[in-house]
Structures are given as structure tokens and as C-alpha cells.
Amino acid sequence: MSNLLHGFSDVLTWANLGYLAIGVMVGMMIGLIPGLGSIAGMVLLFPLAFTLDPLPAIAMLAAVYYGAMYGGSVSAILINMPGHDNAVASSFDGYPMAARGRAGQALVIHAVTSFLGGTLGLVLLCLLAPIGSRLAGSLGPPEFFMLVILALALMTGIVGDDKIKGLLSALFGFAIATVGIDLVTGQSRFTFGNPLLLGGIDMVPVTVGLFAIGEVLYSIYTGQHRKGPEAAAALPKLTFRPSREEVESSRFATLRGTLIGFALGAMPGAGATVASLSAYSIEKSVSKRPERFGKGAVEGLAAPEAAHNAATSGAMMPLLSLGIPGSAATAVLLSAFLVVGLQPGPLLMRENPEFAWGVIASMYLGNVVLLIICIAGIPLLARVVRVHFKYIGPIVVVIATVGAYLSHTSVADVLIMYVFGVIGFFMRVNGYSPALTVIAMVLGPLAESAIRQSLLISSGSLLIFVERPFSLIVVIVVLAILVLQLIMPALRRRRHRTSDDGPAGPAEQPIVMSAN
Amino acid sequence: MAAPETDPVRRIGPSRRRLRAIFPGVVLAVAVTYTLLSTTLVFWADDQPGAGFFPLILGVLFSAFALAGLVKELLRARSDQSAGQEASGTARVHARDCAVLAALALGYIVLFFTAGVLIATILFCVAAVMFLVSERRIRSILIVLPIPIVIVFGLNALTNGALISF
Numbered sequence A: 001m002s003n004l005l006h007g008f009s010d011v012l013t014w015a016n017l018g019y020l021a022i023g024v025m026v027g028m029m030i031g032l033i034p035g036l037g038s039i040a041g042m043v044l045l046f047p048l049a050f051t052l053d054p055l056p057a058i059a060m061l062a063a064v065y066y067g068a069m070y071g072g073s074v075s076a077i078l079i080n081m082p083g084h085d086n087a088v089a090s091s092f093d094g095y096p097m098a099a100r101g102r103a104g105q106a107l108v109i110h111a112v113t114s115f116l117g118g119t120l121g122l123v124l125l126c127l128l129a130p131i132g133s134r135l136a137g138s139l140g141p142p143e144f145f146m147l148v149i150l151a152l153a154l155m156t157g158i159v160g161d162d163k164i165k166g167l168l169s170a171l172f173g174f175a176i177a178t179v180g181i182d183l184v185t186g187q188s189r190f191t192f193g194n195p196l197l198l199g200g201i202d203m204v205p206v207t208v209g210l211f212a213i214g215e216v217l218y219s220i221y222t223g224q225h226r227k228g229p230e231a232a233a234a235l236p237k238l239t240f241r242p243s244r245e246e247v248e249s250s251r252f253a254t255l256r257g258t259l260i261g262f263a264l265g266a267m268p269g270a271g272a273t274v275a276s277l278s279a280y281s282i283e284k285s286v287s288k289r290p291e292r293f294g295k296g297a298v299e300g301l302a303a304p305e306a307a308h309n310a311a312t313s314g315a316m317m318p319l320l321s322l323g324i325p326g327s328a329a330t331a332v333l334l335s336a337f338l339v340v341g342l343q344p345g346p347l348l349m350r351e352n353p354e355f356a357w358g359v360i361a362s363m364y365l366g367n368v369v370l371l372i373i374c375i376a377g378i379p380l381l382a383r384v385v386r387v388h389f390k391y392i393g394p395i396v397v398v399i400a401t402v403g404a405y406l407s408h409t410s411v412a413d414v415l416i417m418y419v420f421g422v423i424g425f426f427m428r429v430n431g432y433s434p435a436l437t438v439i440a441m442v443l444g445p446l447a448e449s450a451i452r453q454s455l456l457i458s459s460g461s462l463l464i465f466v467e468r469p470f471s472l473i474v475v476i477v478v479l480a481i482l483v484l485q486l487i488m489p490a491l492r493r494r495r496h497r498t499s500d501d502g503p504a505g506p507a508e509q510p511i512v513m514s515a516n
Numbered sequence B: 001m002a003a004p005e006t007d008p009v010r011r012i013g014p015s016r017r018r019l020r021a022i023f024p025g026v027v028l029a030v031a032v033t034y035t036l037l038s039t040t041l042v043f044w045a046d047d048q049p050g051a052g053f054f055p056l057i058l059g060v061l062f063s064a065f066a067l068a069g070l071v072k073e074l075l076r077a078r079s080d081q082s083a084g085q086e087a088s089g090t091a092r093v094h095a096r097d098c099a100v101l102a103a104l105a106l107g108y109i110v111l112f113f114t115a116g117v118l119i120a121t122i123l124f125c126v127a128a129v130m131f132l133v134s135e136r137r138i139r140s141i142l143i144v145l146p147i148p149i150v151i152v153f154g155l156n157a158l159t160n161g162a163l164i165s166f
Helices: A002-011 A014-032 A038-049 A054-079 A085-137 A141-158 A163-177 A203-221 A229-233 A244-266 A271-286 A298-322 A328-339 A346-351 A353-386 A389-408 A411-429 A434-457 A469-501 B014-019 B022-039 B053-080 B089-114 B117-132 B137-144 B146-158
Strands: none
Touching (some): A014 A353, A085 A203, A141 A469, A163 B053
């Protein structure tokens, strides 16, 4: 506690607060733009950061990281276009809420649950950092591989009834991730002799293409642009206060999301995207009325919001205590540490406690600033939903193109983005999941290196996955999830048949969606 | 509630439903090609998995599930044949609109790298709004145009002129 208070005293200067505010604002704005995630935001502020002292520099860049989490969800909720893949799960129920005229409530729930997730995550970071870093450090390749399989097993729960299409979407993402030079053997794979593909296919153009361009084309295909002004006018007057029922529903979802988000965020490789999707999936599976999910269920928004903000706190644990980045964004942050002359790891907490705790203290303050910005900006942000699609569509195309180009100032990235935009459109039309493709792209390299290292250790024996205690536990959990997914539809059908014979229980009652 | 309006899969008729098998067919072709290319890579060498180990496992799974998906879609298309109506004119109009916007976007990329970001953005926004908006077009252009231009200039300033060079 004294360390944390010391951190607050270090960070509470006008200059530091000013840089923190810059980081938060840039993160929020960058997060709003599809495709320009926290990494692009941090890279944009690198030139400024490297002129500063270590504490304000890292506090500012970390603020971009978690500020982008807030911003990405705002565009996911309002226009169904996640600013980055971490916010994909927030669009599942956030956008249906906004589409039904509850944009104000959705944004309030987003702001508060993000704040609670981020802040509670920081409390957990302070409490569990020493224990958690010991555990994370003991995980080997078999455990990492099984964690990837666990994440995929959980995610198959979110793709709806057609599990084959969900699996195909994920396998497509894995396949894209294998393009480029194999880092172990140096052999080029699926490059067709094109040097532009040697480095692999970058995440940014694929994500922007699948979500931004694919979404615009799909919206036009479904006639959003032909809907007259009366469609927009039909939205009821915006109100911002969630109902008591919504607050109660989101309470435990926020808590569960925070715990899941922090735990997965602390595991290197899992990250905020897996955390938010897993939180959504778990929330749906524990819900008494899972049929409401995807139609504007408040728990479906609260859980992933809390999870991906708690994951940012969790990701700081292996970074600060072990020097291991938990995600691509924390990897960029790690490189910033090195540039300002600090080596993250066990020695950092011991030799520079004022710096490490100063960064943690700045994250507490940053979350407060973001809560204020989000709540104060709701009347402005919520009006985005009232703007007609025929105005938004061209703007999204422009921002997506510019964003893809700026990620590496590369013509190839723009072309790749448009190719994936068309693929995303056809995936949407045919009921496949672009979100799972993106997630599999993130997990693919981790899964491949983990399984190859595991088999190298075991000389090709698959028993290594059940010989180690943690790995065995994950195997059992994965099997339990698969069995549950197989028997749950049969159990639901049986329950429905039983209820058809008698009076309808609460689960079978029609869902009345509030107009506000 | 609005499923018939927003879900193109539900809106299309029996003859178009048969066309739905095209996409799973393309997926199967991609999966099989990927698998065949994987076989050209080293699967196992020097007592350790080679560059083709993971891709081949993926490819086999990808092909198997793609085949299952195609069979499922064909069976579904057959069972749907007896019910439903032919594609509505509205669906065809939307598909045409979608194709036009895709063509405009293609033109935007070409202009982006030939005429420059600013001119390309202005021309694309004007063309897209003229196409998508049916009345009060000048007013609509005046509403839409400033936003991407401000974003382009803002990002240009943040990236030290990576977008526009004067």
C-alpha cells in the first residue's frame, strides 16, 4: 500500500497529469477509428514519449493502450464496427441495444463497467502480482497450446447454431497466420514467390477489411442505405440512465468479466480479445435466458467490457514482474521501456519501485479520466447512431483505407484490406464469422509454436499434454466444455418439450425489449 | 422482427438458394488447395516438427469441415426448394448497389496512389454520396466531405506528413 501511495505522489504533478490526459484522449480517439488500435496510437506518440522522463512517457503510452479499449467499444456499440478486435464481443449485444434506441444506456453501461473492470483489475494487479508472475512463469509450451484450444472451445459457443461455419472461420484465420517465413526453419510458406508475403499477412489490414469494408458492403447489400429518414426518426428519445433491472443484471456480469479478464490478460498470449470473448461466452452459458444474448442483453455488454479492461491490468503483471509481454500492445510498450532505459522484469520492481508503482498509480487515474470523458461525452457519442448510414458508409471507407495505409505506409496493406473486405462481405452473407477468423489469426502463431515446442520436448509424444498437471486440468476443462456443448442443445430441446406440455416457466416467456 | 428485410439468406428464393452452395464450394476449394500446398513443405525432420507440420494438420481439418459444410448446405438447399419465393426485386437492387459501391472503392484505391489522398478522398466521397443519396445531394456532400478531410489532415499532421506531401 505504501508503494502505491508513493506511486501516486510521483505521478500527481501537473506535467504528468497533462501527458496522461494526452495519452487517454489519443487512445480514446484512435480506438474509435476502426483498424487503428492501441498499437497504432502508441506508435503515433512514440516521438513525443521519447523526449520525456520514463514515468510520464510510459504512463502516457499505457494510457493510449487502455484508452483505446474504451474508444473501440464506443464504435462497436454505436455503429457495429469495433475499433479493434478486443471490442468485437462488445458489439454482440451493445449494437442491438443501440439499434433499439438504447444507445445512451449502452454507453453508460460501457463506461461504468469499463471503469470497474479496469479499476478492479488494478486492485488485483497490486494484490496478486507476486503470486501470478510465479504461476505464469511456470507455464510451458504444452500449457500454452492447451490454453489456445481452451479459448477456441469457449469461442465455438459464440458462433451460433452452425458450429461447422464457426470452425471453418477459425481454421481460415489459422491458415492466414501460417503465411510467411517459418521462423524455426526459415522455409517460406504460401508466399507464391511474392516478397511482400514473406513477413506474413499483417493483422491491421485483415481486421479493418473484414470489419470495416465488409460491414459497409454488407450494410448496403441489406439495404441500410435505402431506409428513409423515417427509420432514423423512429428511434425513441435518447435516455441515459439504465433501469434498475439493467444495473442488477450487469452487477455480477461485471464481476465475472473482471475476474476472467484479469486472469486471461495475465496469461501471455491470451490477451484482451480472448478475455472479452471468453467472458461473453461464459456469461451466455451461465445465463438463465441465453436466448436474449445477441439481441441486446445487458450482461452480454457488461461482461466483455469489464473483461477486456481488466485484461489490460492483467497484461501488465507479466510485463512488469517478468518482462514478458502478454499481448502485441504490451510488446510495443515493452519496447518503449527499453528505449527510455528500463528493463522490465523482477529487478524493475525491486530497483525502481517508484517507477513501477507510479505506472500502476497512473492507470488508476487514467481510468477515472476515461470514466469522466465517457459519461460527459455520451450525449455527443450517442448521436452517432442517428446519423444515416448513407453518410457514414463513405466516411468509414475513407478512414479504413487511410488507417490501413498508415499502419505500415504500404500499398500492399491497402490491397490486402480490400481483398479481406470482400471476403468479409461474403462471409457475412453466408453466415460465417469474421470475428473468429481474426481471433484465430492472433492465436495461430502461438498455437503453432507451442505445439512444435511441446513435441520437440517430448520427442513427438502427444502424452506431454496430459502428463503435466496444469495442462491436464486444461484438457479436462476442454473436454467438459465440448461435452457440454454437445449435450446442452439436447437438454434444451427436452426442456422445451416438457414446457410445451405444461405452463411456461420464466425461461420460455417472451422477451420484451424495452424501447428506451 | 425485421429478419425478412435484413437477412438476405432468408429473402432469397429457391433458385438463389442453390447458389448458396457456391460459397461453401469456394471454401472447400481453398481448403483443398491449402492442404495440397502444405504437403510440399517439410512435415517432420531431425526429430522435430517441420514447417509443414501445423499447416498440414490445419489443412486436413479445414478440408474435412469444408466438405461437411458443403454437404450440409446442399442438403439444406434441397429441403428449402419446396418452400419460399423467388428473389425479390429489392434484393437484386441492393446487390447492384453493393457492386457499385465496391467499384467506387476500387476507383478510390487507384486514385489514392495516383492522384493523392486528398483528391481521391474528395472524389470518392462526392461520388459515393451522389450514388447513395437520392435528394438534397449538395447539402449531403457538404455534410459528409469535411469529416474525412479533417481526419486525413489530422492523421497527416500526427504522422509527420506520411499521407500528404506539399
